[in-house]
Amino acid sequence: MSPVVEQLSPVALHFLALSGTATFTTLRPDGTPHVAPVRFTFDASAGLARVTTRAGSRKARNVSEGGPAARVALCQADGFRWITLEGRAAVDDDHVRLAEAVGRYTARYGAAPPAPPDLVVIEVTVDRVLSLGL
Template sequence: MAHDLSALSPEYLAFWGEYLMPTLTTLRPDGTPHVVPVGVTYDAGQRIARIITRKDSAKVKNVLAAGADGATVAVCQVDKGRWATLEGRARVRTDAESVADAVRRYAERYGRTPAPNPDRIMIEIAVTRAMGRA
């Protein structure tokens, strides 16, 4: 079920704030999917999903391999009969301010601040589509 990004229901938005471990799907250079669990935050006002990760992770390599236009990706979470997917274009952000903001948002959603990591970067997804039943 598709949702209008400009009119997401309170229930849908609340679902993206629950303590769940979504998955991120990126495409490898050979076109095969790479699916991994991640922590995700979603800012509906900016239509941005954020994932903090290590700069040498496979997901980062896949996003970078897609080129300057970014990679087509999806994040999805499921809880019993409820599910939600956000699709969009992912780009890697390495500037300290963006990464710190993503860490702050992560701590807010998951109730813990990750340990400092000099290799931490952020994958930023410009969300273009929302689906689900939440």
């Protein structure tokens, strides 16, 4: 577990397990932000947040085009309580990583995510956490 993730309180970890949605911010090639609502999972033991999406989606393309330096932010909010997970992101279509992402998504949301033929997982290695009320 990363040192940043180790600092999360039990309340924050519980909040991240609730069936919520988040905003997912990536950077377009011109440097402007792209913000999209997403469902995601957070694996505290690995320090990874995961978002499943289509390979051709703007968010996946932004991460891919950003290369190894691609940074993203996920922000889940409920009223005045919120938590933002920031980190480096990578897009992967490996079937093992996809199965892990789909399994965690299904456990969190009670149903499997959409399964387009070009399904990929964006894995975010969380290295910064900001929050309020948690």
